[in-house]
Amino acid sequence: MSHSRTVEIEGHIIDSGTMQRCFGAVMDLGGSFDVEQFDVGTHEEAESYCRMAVSADDEETLRAILHELHQNGAVLENPSDVELVAAPADKVVPPNFYSTTNHPTEVLYDGEWIDVERIEMDCALVVDPEPETGPNGGPANGPRAYTKVLNAVDEGDLVATDQSGIRVNPPERPRSGGGAFGFMQGGVSSERPSESTIREVAAELREVKSTGGNVMVVAGPAVVHSGAGEALARLVDAGYVDSLSAGNGFATHDLERSLYGTSLGMDVETLEHPRKGHKHHIWTISEVIRAGGIEAAVEQGKVTEGVMYQCVENDVDTVLAGSIRDDGPLPDTITDAVEAQNAIREQAHDADIVLMLATLLHSVAVGNCLPSTTKTVCVDINPATVTQLLDRGSAQAVGMVTDIGTFVPTLAEFVLDDGETDGGRTVVTDDDE
Amino acid sequence: MSHSRTVEIEGHIIDSGTMQRCFGAVMDLGGSFDVEQFDVGTHEEAESYCRMAVSADDEETLRAILHELHQNGAVLENPSDVELVAAPADKVVPPNFYSTTNHPTEVLYDGEWIDVERIEMDCALVVDPEPETGPNGGPANGPRAYTKVLNAVDEGDLVATDQSGIRVNPPERPRSGGGAFGFMQGGVSSERPSESTIREVAAELREVKSTGGNVMVVAGPAVVHSGAGEALARLVDAGYVDSLSAGNGFATHDLERSLYGTSLGMDVETLEHPRKGHKHHIWTISEVIRAGGIEAAVEQGKVTEGVMYQCVENDVDTVLAGSIRDDGPLPDTITDAVEAQNAIREQAHDADIVLMLATLLHSVAVGNCLPSTTKTVCVDINPATVTQLLDRGSAQAVGMVTDIGTFVPTLAEFVLDDGETDGGRTVVTDDDE
């Protein structure tokens, strides 16, 4: 095996599974390794360090191995600066461009490791040597690096290629048990009592809010169909939702309950006229269009309750993304997929915890933009949906296969009512922080 | 029960289940009926006729009952002209507008029953008293009626309201067995041997093409992932696909196989580098953008095989609809949901048979536009997807819960190879008709 390179890996690399994956990758791809140094952290807080030479019979195999090791946090010994190539045209990346992971990442530029901003997977990595401003809007004090989705790449952008000079930091196992939140969990436990898990999610929500964090909710139409809309509206009203990402269907169903539940005498509780219901669906959209949008409909007193009403009243950052199966759509719906993605991306990057409630389409769209460090909760009655959403290497995720119609009300009860009981305090809102 | 109206129903109303649904609706909604005349067709070709008075305690209940009867084909005795109201604004329908079903429909205008064109469910029904042209583009010879989705409604359009003067013709049971194609099938049989069913679908496809019909294929990325892309490409090449409705993901995966399967030595058969594969995904889009689109990429010799290649070569009407989970997207992808729907709508209205292959999103979008008279075949490994797609009152539909990776190759074999064997003739193409 004449082709060889030496890499270094450090951190909680044994208990986070890093070394298992690294050794495994070498063997799976037909290479071999020679560990030159391995310092094992002797207790749970101590990090470990590994330096090993990796060999393969040909350069192509070696590159494939190094690619896998890189994605698990390995860096070449004595790394050189990141290789940058100018994008040849708008929306076109140079050959062998570096495609990002969703893990925290650094680039070595001009001999300094700098953090990559706005981490998101499957993006190009662009370095701006002389940015106009710094990360927080102030004057720049050095080069910056950030991700760019393909359609945001501009001609001339300096795009990272290959992987040298780039360091990925996969999530490490939390030092203490994460409760319901599993570490890089790919499966879903159906053995645990549902109520205990919901209680832990509720505790986490309250923890996030009590520390000024940002809660994002991604919701599908089933939330309303199943009768859980009222509970979600209560959570919004109590300040537990900072942003809502949904579709035209969710919003219309919710608005329809408000428009028809009280004014036209239709029995929303029993939904006795399903076909007529669809006419109401179209009519709801028509009425909102006539009013000039959801906010206008609220202001005009046409909409007086429900999730959308509470989002308007509580200034929740709301994105309604269009889809080819929409009726209407509502004037608030962003029909262009790229524009909608960009809006979702802003929400996702701000979130500290994301609740994905009974929607695969919107959850995948959100998940595509999330760094692996964001906590996620996925709830769906279809196990395949939950598994797919969890399977993204999130550091802390919990999946539940359950009925959304009981999950949300139970969560709201635990968050809101237990909150008052436990401490005797009023429910936290953003203003409290 | 002081509120009463008399309705008439005719056709194969017993064996199509119409009378069962009508009697059931009256009872479910708390009304009562008095059959005044019932002539039963005495043999299978003879139609039946029913006239009955329907009563309820109050007008609202009676209206609900009449609505259900209407949807099942009943018309009021001595019907009056359709009631038309001008749309008050663009994309706004008048109160109590009539929301269409997906069944063939007629309106009574100026004492004449005229067919409603472009049947599609959940639309407004617009009558144009003095159209510029007739249905086939020639000079108009009388008023026309057609459906309009909400966002196509223009201020001043004469929109049907209420349901008087409108006659729905739900699909009737075929007089002879439909083979694999069940009549208004809401479930999916898993008892029948898969191969027999595929053989019947193949026979249907060949029948449709031999009579000059139009075949529409709706395909999800799993078609390519599962290795079935080659078989679909063969069907396209042999002239069995008139239109393809898919998404950015399907097209990119297919193009990627062509771009990387042969030129870069990656083993597409075993997909050994899944992560690297995603970089290839982005790179594929970037390359197609650089070329100027899929057709340009084919013309420049960059893409030389696969489904998209065959679609370009065979002038297949192709729509790629965007979604918020897309990468890129490809320049051919229609990112605006409304624009994409309109393109899909054109395809759907032209189709005689639709194959829905492993995609819920695109299949629902297509299904929303289909009249109930179009034959549909739904294949997915998820039973819930198949059930949802079949549950639209299609007159002739077949659902299969099976692996798309084996369905498409088997179908192609039965369509193409059996075709040559059976008759010794070359495979039919559109030119043959």
Add this chain to the structure above:
Amino acid sequence: MSHSRTVEIEGHIIDSGTMQRCFGAVMDLGGSFDVEQFDVGTHEEAESYCRMAVSADDEETLRAILHELHQNGAVLENPSDVELVAAPADKVVPPNFYSTTNHPTEVLYDGEWIDVERIEMDCALVVDPEPETGPNGGPANGPRAYTKVLNAVDEGDLVATDQSGIRVNPPERPRSGGGAFGFMQGGVSSERPSESTIREVAAELREVKSTGGNVMVVAGPAVVHSGAGEALARLVDAGYVDSLSAGNGFATHDLERSLYGTSLGMDVETLEHPRKGHKHHIWTISEVIRAGGIEAAVEQGKVTEGVMYQCVENDVDTVLAGSIRDDGPLPDTITDAVEAQNAIREQAHDADIVLMLATLLHSVAVGNCLPSTTKTVCVDINPATVTQLLDRGSAQAVGMVTDIGTFVPTLAEFVLDDGETDGGRTVVTDDDE
């Protein structure tokens, strides 16, 4: 079509779908029909009558058609006595034996129509011309007929063959809406709010108990895993469960919670030691074996709470059926499948309503024994399970795809707590009737 017979059909044969199925069967199988008389019930309480000649090209086809018509309630005009043939040996039926449906059935014997007792599908139908006792144990006053499963057939039993002289009475559509209980429902509505449906099931349970009816519960291990055991125990304690049909796994998990939840300090709420849990599973069985069975373990004070405890305390008729995946099993488990089936059969024939909770195996076993007139409620998180269980032509069935861990507690709350609230009375028990 030279082969022809005339049949009669009567009852609510239009709105129950009977005529649709009959006409459909003739057409599907390639025959033809000639309606000689059709009297349509002119209002919802009036029955209809149809007499028609059915023809086919050959006798075999005609027989297939007549078989289908028979199963839908048709009888030959001027029927002759049932044809009986003695069983040639134990567990062996004569050629062309009649295989029962699960619908109420009569046989014409000696010119008299007599009811078939213990209706159950896929059985032989045996006539006893000179029974020792009558149906209710008193002196016999004429011949009797009843179903026998194959392994209960004795040599010499007079077994019905062919279908002449046998009349099936498929369930008819209830004259008023059945609430959550659909009529011959093959699908499952996921559109209705879960809570409304559970409330209707609760109302039905209370109605059944208030009229002295018998409630059977079929429960899988997930009831305990999901934390719903306590709620089920409350229902048993309150007298809402007359019989319990479950397996060794359900009972052991339930007993384990009682044995280890309080005495050994294991945290049953969080189940922190799943592997150790399995050791507890085996140990629980071992301890019950040592005690001499579940009842003995309760009497000895070893088991003090839970479903099994309440079943012993409340004299609930309990059957634990063995399975090849059991550990142990408990001494109370009936390990022989035939013996267990017979025990289940007794429970099923006594039940007025059956709750099938998160178990396919036991639910199918119970469903196999149920007449189509017994109300059933099927709850499972897997839609395929619910669909399969409902697909038996039950006259009144409700299916819910939901989390059993929230269904049972919600049901118990509606049954027990609303019960007290609504009427101020104490909860009904069997003794009240």
Add this chain to the structure above:
Amino acid sequence: MSHSRTVEIEGHIIDSGTMQRCFGAVMDLGGSFDVEQFDVGTHEEAESYCRMAVSADDEETLRAILHELHQNGAVLENPSDVELVAAPADKVVPPNFYSTTNHPTEVLYDGEWIDVERIEMDCALVVDPEPETGPNGGPANGPRAYTKVLNAVDEGDLVATDQSGIRVNPPERPRSGGGAFGFMQGGVSSERPSESTIREVAAELREVKSTGGNVMVVAGPAVVHSGAGEALARLVDAGYVDSLSAGNGFATHDLERSLYGTSLGMDVETLEHPRKGHKHHIWTISEVIRAGGIEAAVEQGKVTEGVMYQCVENDVDTVLAGSIRDDGPLPDTITDAVEAQNAIREQAHDADIVLMLATLLHSVAVGNCLPSTTKTVCVDINPATVTQLLDRGSAQAVGMVTDIGTFVPTLAEFVLDDGETDGGRTVVTDDDE
């Protein structure tokens, strides 16, 4: 943390994930560790060694931690002999009995490590100090240890308690890639082309047979329903199946095809009379009972094709286990669950590879008896079934979510036809070895 013990772990403990799980267990359960020595294997063939002190605040926590470490292969430094306690009665285990894993295990008895025979999970571990015979039937040359399921425990058996003196050897990662067979795979890849995976399974089957191995097939009724019975029969006929484990339903459906497919003219290909089919089902059982069993029915020429026919003709070890949902059953069906388990256990312990085809019940029963070293292939159209079956820590397992009706024919084609093509040799049979 005053409670502490020192443990040792050795082997491929990094790349097999052992150390990750051990460190994780300590942290999850609230303990801490102090690594005293860690020798890392410097290349892929070199084993590693770890010695560490584990501490906890109380003895109970420490015991819980040591339990987890034990299950992952850790042993106490300077281990003492296994602690044995006599079983107090038949089917009763002593307090704190040791419950086995499904991994290879050794016990330290009289200062010697001896292998535990007949490894199976959730059993008692019994040591026989003075056995009459040795493991292979010859004279004993020392003490023996083996597993016993609870109901096989006899009064006086020396049962292992606690875990000291017991060493578990979890499966280690294969040194080279396992192809389709994943290492301790808990999920199921749906990204790989189905055909490639089936080809790898076929290669594995041929490899096993070419080395004299034992192939066990577990089959559900869907194998016959889906039309795959013929392909399975071909595999049996070609000598690729050593044992068949199925139920009464599978066997009856298969026999019915033979009895009715040719003799009575029923169209088995299209299954046109589903209800009549069930009558045939009962009749088939009745006929086999009359013949005296399946083998007798074959000998009498009544059954002339199909899987059961081939099993009789090829002396395949066949177990038909009864279930409470059986009709009949056939006289060959073992109706007692415990007796059936014992028969299945013998098959499972002999198997080198197990194909689990479209049956959850029988697959779980078989899986319960399998050591983690047996290769398993699980195929089902329900992803949840595949996941559940794979989730047992098998060292080499492959799961496929696909249609059994296409899997088995494709497998048979690859095994049988490719076999002849590749080498020009006739297909291997047991006699070849």
